[in-house]
Amino acid sequence: MWHDNETTVDYLNFGVVADACAKLLQQARGEPISVGISGGWGAGKTSLVRMVAQRLEALNKPDDNTYVVVTFNPWLYQDFDSARNALLQLVGDEVLERARKSEQLYEKAKRLLKRINVLRLVQLGGEAAATYFTGVPVGMVGRAMQRFGLIGKGDDDDKSADDKGKKEGGDGLLKPAEPVSLPGEIQAFRLALEALLDELKITLVVFVDDLDRCLPKTAISTLESIRLLLFIKRSAFVVAADNDFIKGAVRVHFAGTGIKDEVATNYFDKLIQVPLQVPRLGVNEAKAYIALLLMQRAREDKVFDQAKFEIALDAVSKRLREAWRGDSVTLEFLEAQVGVGDQHMVDLMKLADGLAPLLTRSLAVDGNPRLMKRFLNTVFLRSSLAEPQGIKLDLEALAKWHLVERCAPTLATALANMVTSESDGRVAALKAAEDANAVGQELATPFDANDPFVHQWLGLAPPLGEVDLRPLLHLSRDTETRDFGTDDLTAVGRDLRDALAAATARNTPLTEAITKAGAAQAGLAMTRAWALQVSKRTWRSAADVLMLIETCKVFAQHGPTAAELLSKAPAAAIGGGLIPELHAQQWAKPVLEAWLVHPDTDKAVKRAIEQMNKRGT
Known part of the structure; x- marks a missing residue:
């Protein structure tokens, strides 16, 4: 099975985009920068982000600059702590860890964390906010803030700050009866963070991922946190999210205000300086992706050599980079990578060649890498279930049937309803349609003659018109209950x-x-x-x-x-x-x-x- 996890192994020619993003961050030379990586769900944003992080590691110069990558996933926090607080805490903890080697910088980092804790408490309102704005401990929360050094105890305690720690105080961020303004405190936090980053000689790169999985409230909270940290020197933000989702979250946030589309767009544009789009897969890229996934599976099953796989990966990646020259990923090219004498691998390459155009052009999949991976997972799962049940079917037939299930469910249901024990699972209408399609004749119901997918599916090997479809439908019971009637033949x-x-x-x-x-x-x-x-x-x-x-x-x-x-x-x-x-x-x-x-x-x-x-x- 193929796991639905991000990866730095590039099957999609995303390396070119990752190189460009890493170079942008390097060319900023310490100036604040924000990059937005946009793409739909499952398009490969997280994998692209990981590739960027991998390239930044190679650009580190410890005496001059080290890229410290912090990955923040607000989706994990929306049911526990607020995403805003979680992001601030994550940044503070990372800076504290980096400052441990220097006692002086470590003390500064601890004071930075105290400022973060104050901001978190103020967000709660009530006694914390009153204590913060007046500098006077109010209620139990206020006294707790004083106890943990978030506010000081007065001038007398300042004088005794060097008394070997016998008395607390003087090290709090605020003194009693010394009211402050929230904007001033935020600015102090920004200046303190900026100074620490400069002294540590690090560039903090915050990757914000899975923002488009969050509820609108959490998404906006995260974006507001980004705004709090944005445009600090030696900082960079890379936000991976679907632009359409962000616009929708902004509309929800400002519901009832009559917000227009351009305002929603401008909101995100003010946060993001450089927009990058995850490349959409065409037939060429989809064919390469499916072929490499099948090679990977064959390698793990030990029917395809590791060395051959690595050579094929390099060759396919090079072919994709140079596709603009007109050299596409053809079946002949793929067969050359696996060896024309290896019939099993050649059959897999034929499968990739046949599936790619349909999975790319079908609106149900639309060239989405995650959906293509799930498609193959379903096919291989059904294949593994076939043998124990005495069913002998090749992958190509399983894939062709699942393709019509996934991309043309109405047609799949119509064909399934024609499968009975009386006809031994064979569908005469399907055979007639395959024959008609082969010679360019008109298709009859239930086949839509105006749908290009139907024509391509009918022409995809192997033909199913003379195949007993009952085993295929039996294995697809995960999608629908099938009943073919009683078979009384012995x-x-x-x-x-x-x-x-x-x-x-x-x-x-x-x-x-x-x-x-x-x-x-x-x-x-x-x-x-x-x-x-x-x-x-x-x-x-x-x-x-x-x-x-x-x-x-x-x-x-x-x-x-x-x-x-x-x-x-x-x-x-x-x-x-x-x-x-x-x-x-x-x-x-x-x-x-x-x-x-x-x-x-x-x-x-x-x-x-x-x-x-x-x-x-």
Whole structure:
């Protein structure tokens, strides 16, 4: 299975964007900068952020500048502490840790943390806010602030600050009865943080991830925290979020104010100096991504060599970087990476080549890397469930069926409803559609002739029109309950069914097989074989009705059933080659008489019937 985790292994050619982002941060040379990485859910924002962090590590110069990367995920905090407080605390803790080597800087870092704690308490309001704004301990919260050194105890205590710590006080941020302003305190916090970063010779890079998973209130709270820390020297923010989500959160935040779209856009633009968009995957990139995922799986299953995988990864990455030259990721290119003599790997590359266009262009997947990975996970999971249940299906068939489930559920439901035990799981309409699509003919219901996806899906290997779809539908019960009816055929009956469907001339083994099956099973086998051959029947050769004739010769009681099946033949399609054989069967006489008077029956066929009637044979 492929885990839904971020990675620094580049299957999507995101490295180019990661290089550009890291270079932007380096070129800032200590000046504050904010970068926004925008992309939809599952587009690969987190992986891109991790790639940027990896590149920053290579740019560190300890004597001049070290990039300290702090990753903040507000989604983890929205049910516990406020995202705003959590972000401030995370930054303070990181600076404190970096300052441990210097006693002087460590003391400054601790005072910075105290300022953060004050700001957190003030947000609670009540006694904390009153204590903060007046400098006088108010209530239990105020006394607690004094006890923990968040406010001082007065001038007398300042004088005794060096008395080996016997008395607390003098080291608080505020003195008693010394009111301050919140804006002033925020500015003091910013200046203190900026000075510490400069003395530590570090650039603090805060990656804010999963912002678009948060509730609107949490998202806005996080953005407000970013604003508090933004534009401090030696600081950088990289915010990964879907722009459309941010705009929606701003609208919710300012609900009832008549905010316009441009205002919502400007809100985010004021926070983000450099916008970067996660590249959207085209067919080329999707094909490379799926192929590499399949190679990775094969490597983990030890059917593909590690060295070959690394060579293929380099080759595919290079091909994607140079795609602008016109060199695309073709099936031939992918086969060359796995070795044309390795049929298993070649089949996997064919699967990637066939899936990529459909998964890219379908609105249900739309080239989303996470959804493509989940698609493959489902296919491989069903494959692992098949063998224990005695089901033999290749990955290509499993993938093709799941594709129509995922991208065209209405069509999938319609096809599933056509699958019954009576037809042995085969859908004649699907076979007819595949044949029509191959020669460019019009498609019939339930296939939408105006949907490009339908045409591409029908042309995707392998064809499913003559495949028993019951195993596929059985494995897809995770999406819907399936009921195909009761299959009354025994093993002997199924063997006879297949023999009848394959027979082109009467023979002794076939007669013996009919006799061995018995009357009941022979009747079922005849009906099923007739249904199986519906798409292949020309209505012009005696072989088309051989299964009816031979079964009824052994068990005459099935004559009425055979006549009913034969009566559904299109009169206009009947050929003269059927008449001699059928005329000799008593059960077929009523059908021949109906054809004789039918206006659509060919004149030559009518003459043949009349001649046989005159002979009395």
